[in-house]
Amino acid sequence: MLTTIVVVFVVSGALxxxxxxGIFWYLPKQLEGFLIALAGGALIVSALSELIEPALAKTSLLWVTGFVAAGAVVFTIADKLVGENLGEKSGGGLLASITLDGIPENLALGVALIGAGPMQVAALAGSIFLSNLPEAAGGAKEMAQNRSKGQVFxxxxxxxxxLSVAAIAGNLLLAGVAPEYLAAIRCFAAGAVIASLATAVFPKAYREESYTTGLATALGLLLALALGELGGK
Structure with a gap:
């Protein structure tokens, strides 16, 4: 339990x-885009190796496919509803958008930590940390243009x-779930993470950094592979 709390709060601390x-220091757009793409590449590998592959060992490819697709569909619908009904100008809309983007990653982290040591989820935790850092920096920088620094922070x-409380609560509530149901939840979270990468992460990275986005994504993929190898030892 202590391991789960430490890992979750370290990852959320990146926000x-x-x-x-983003509020108090200068963040070049090119660096922001590079870091976002780097994290995106790492998250692709982590979603596959820490969520989907363990689920395949517990259930069939058909079930994995169905729940990954379900996670992607649910996230896409929720993202669309938040954007259309709340927008990004109101405080509530900003909070909803930020929280929605973080839910799949934190759910994935909480589920991955069930029955695992910190090194076994090193790639996933590291990827989410890398993702949270530039996302929060860029978002806070934009928000600070219309709000006080104290309000934004x-x-x-x-x-x-x-998000930390949600991840820890999910970890505790799902700890006793049967392996086949846990596999379904892993796949659902993976699908939502992949959808968020496609709709929010990579488009923003390309807008900020343009053509080196591909290089940064490849580097992130290799970084996640290296962290996974370290966690497996």
Whole structure:
């Protein structure tokens, strides 16, 4: 339990670190885009190796396919509804958008930590950390243009706390779930993560960094492979 709490709070702490970076220091758009693409590449590998592949050992390819697709569909619909009904100008809309983007990753982390040591989910935790850092920095920088720095940092702090509590609660509630159901939840989370990469992460990375996005994505993929190898030893 202590391991889960430490890992979740370290990963969520990247939101606070990133928000402080975006509010109080300069963040070049090219660097922001490069880091986002790097994290995206790492998350692709992590979703496959830490969520989908373990699920395949517990259930069939048909079930894996169905739940990955379900996760992607649900995230896409939720993302569309948030964007259309709340927008990104109101505080509630910003909080909803930020939280929605973080839910799949934190759910994936909480589920992956069930019955595993910290090194076994090193790739996933590291990938989410890398993803949270530039996302929070870029988002906080934009938000600070229309709000006070204290308000912006408070919003990100509340989001980090909310996502941390949700990940820990999910980890505790799902700890006793049967392996086949846990496999389905892993796949659902993986599908949502992949959908969020396609709709939010890579498009933003390309807008900020353009043609080196592909290179950064490949480097992120290799980084996740290296962390996975380290975690497997």
């Amino acid at each position: 606070l670190l990133g928000a402080a970076w 408070g919003l990100w702090a509340a989001t980090a706390l909310l």
